[in-house]
Amino acid sequence: MDSRGRVIGCGGAANAALVLLLLSMLSRMSALSVTVSDVECVYEYVFYDGDTVSGNFVVDDQAYWSSDHSGVDFTVTAPGGSTVHTLKGTSGDKFEFKAPANGMYKFCFHNPSSTPETVSFNIHTGHIPSEHDLAKDGLSDPFVLFCINIWTPINVKIAELREALETVTLEQRYLKARDARHRHTNESTRRRVIFYTVGEYLLLALVSGLQVVLIRRLFSKSVAYNRV
Amino acid sequence: MNIQIQGQSVCLLLVSILLLWTGVECLRFDLEPGHTKCIAEDIKSNSMTVGKYQIVNLNEGQPLPDSHKISVRVTSSYGNSYHHSDNVNEGHFAFHAVEAGDYMACFTAADHKPSTTITIDFDWKSGVAAKDWTNVAKKGSVELMELELKKMFDTVQSIHDEMFYLREREEEMQQLNTSTNSKMAWLSFLSLFVSLSVAGLQLWHLKSFFQKKKLI
Numbered sequence: 001m002d003s004r005g006r007v008i009g010c011g012g013a014a015n016a017a018l019v020l021l022l023l024s025m026l027s028r029m030s031a032l033s034v035t036v037s038d039v040e041c042v043y044e045y046v047f048y049d050g051d052t053v054s055g056n057f058v059v060d061d062q063a064y065w066s067s068d069h070s071g072v073d074f075t076v077t078a079p080g081g082s083t084v085h086t087l088k089g090t091s092g093d094k095f096e097f098k099a100p101a102n103g104m105y106k107f108c109f110h111n112p113s114s115t116p117e118t119v120s121f122n123i124h125t126g127h128i129p130s131e132h133d134l135a136k137d138g139l140s141d142p143f144v145l146f147c148i149n150i151w152t153p154i155n156v157k158i159a160e161l162r163e164a165l166e167t168v169t170l171e172q173r174y175l176k177a178r179d180a181r182h183r184h185t186n187e188s189t190r191r192r193v194i195f196y197t198v199g200e201y202l203l204l205a206l207v208s209g210l211q212v213v214l215i216r217r218l219f220s221k222s223v224a225y226n227r228v
Numbered sequence: 229m230n231i232q233i234q235g236q237s238v239c240l241l242l243v244s245i246l247l248l249w250t251g252v253e254c255l256r257f258d259l260e261p262g263h264t265k266c267i268a269e270d271i272k273s274n275s276m277t278v279g280k281y282q283i284v285n286l287n288e289g290q291p292l293p294d295s296h297k298i299s300v301r302v303t304s305s306y307g308n309s310y311h312h313s314d315n316v317n318e319g320h321f322a323f324h325a326v327e328a329g330d331y332m333a334c335f336t337a338a339d340h341k342p343s344t345t346i347t348i349d350f351d352w353k354s355g356v357a358a359k360d361w362t363n364v365a366k367k368g369s370v371e372l373m374e375l376e377l378k379k380m381f382d383t384v385q386s387i388h389d390e391m392f393y394l395r396e397r398e399e400e401m402q403q404l405n406t407s408t409n410s411k412m413a414w415l416s417f418l419s420l421f422v423s424l425s426v427a428g429l430q431l432w433h434l435k436s437f438f439q440k441k442k443l444i
Binding site: 123182 | 254258266267268270330347352357373376379380386390391394398401418422426427430434437441
């Protein structure tokens with residue numbers, strides 16, 4: 001009786017451990033790129049208030065005429081409707097904020113210029129579990145908590161470690177996107193150097209040929225006889 | 229002691245089983261009927277990629293209207309199509325990416341009369357996140373923490389590989405810039421040469437022309 005009761009008690013502890021584990025797994029990362037013509041919004045669900053939402057985005061505007069480097073505007077709207085974070089006219093930045101409430105958050109990119117631009121973004125919502133989560137879920141049986149306590153500190157540390165690794169991965173993706181944009185610019189410079197120079201030569205040859213033809217016509221027999 | 233250990237194994241078993249629980253919340257976006265939205269992701273070669281998409285039913289009780297259908301196409305940057313489905317509510321795709329580069333998943337909403345915006349849930353994972361941990365978990369009695377640490381080890385490996393990749397790209401860019409620089413130097417000398425030779429040719433041709441005409 002007694003031992004069975006204990007096992008069932010630890011079965012309840014299993015549920016709590018499960019909840020704790022699921023909480024620690026609720027960190028998500030999305031790394032994608034979209035083409036923004038006017039406004040593009042993505043939604044991401046944040047499970048707990050107090051979670052840190054971090055991310056970055058890089059704008060690759062393929063228009064290399066220098067007047068059009070206006071970038072995009074970035075807005076984050078909380079589920080209540082309030083604006084949590086805004087960035088105007090940037091061509092790429094990192095952001096991080098503590099989510100004031102749980103729910104569906106809206107991340108919007110607005111492109112003020114007429115040319116469509118490609119935005120590569122990464123958004124990560126991370127959660128580090130703590131005993132408060134257990135208390136919130138109504139699990140306060142002391143025996144259950146005793147069963148859990150053998151794991152909780154390690155689980156929290158593991159969750160923190162995972163969050164740190166995700167931060168590093170986010171940063172890497174940001175660097176990769178910036179590198180890609182830089183590469184596009186360099187390749188475009190190279191193409192321009194070659195094409196414009198060759199075009200310049202052809203134009204020069206054409207113009208001088210035209211000049212010679214005009215001068216020859218000027219001095220042609222029918223005209224020159226009377227003039228020169 | 230004995231009882232506690234037994235309880236622990238029950239905990240571990242339950243938790244390991246429910247580790248396979250995947251969250252349903254994913255990246256979400258809106259799609260207007262008749263429009264196409266494309267989402268691209270940069271995937272390395274020889275990595276697994278898994279995607280799942282479904283139309284979100286905003287009215288909880290009622291079934292989805294029949295006109296809410298989407299067509300999905302997943303293509304690589306070279307134009308090869310890896311997944312293709314028309315007029316579905318939901319679906320998933322998984323493939324092994326042989327070519328590295330930008331893979332595009334394009335969603336097209338069928339044009340329907342009450343033009344309401346469709347909300348689509350889309351979850352796209354590749355590389356470490358796409359790895360199927362169920363097989364690893366079933367082999368023997370893999371402890372929960374061991375699994376977590378294995379996952380983290382894989383993540384660290386992928387970070388390391390990514391560093392190498394970034395280093396290589398930087399090397400390529402350096403070479404590109406150096407060659408552009410030297411090309412510019414050569415081309416400017418060449419342009420000087422071309423303009424001088426064109427002027428010289430002009431002069432010689434006109435001189436011989438006027439001499440023929442007995443004007444000089």
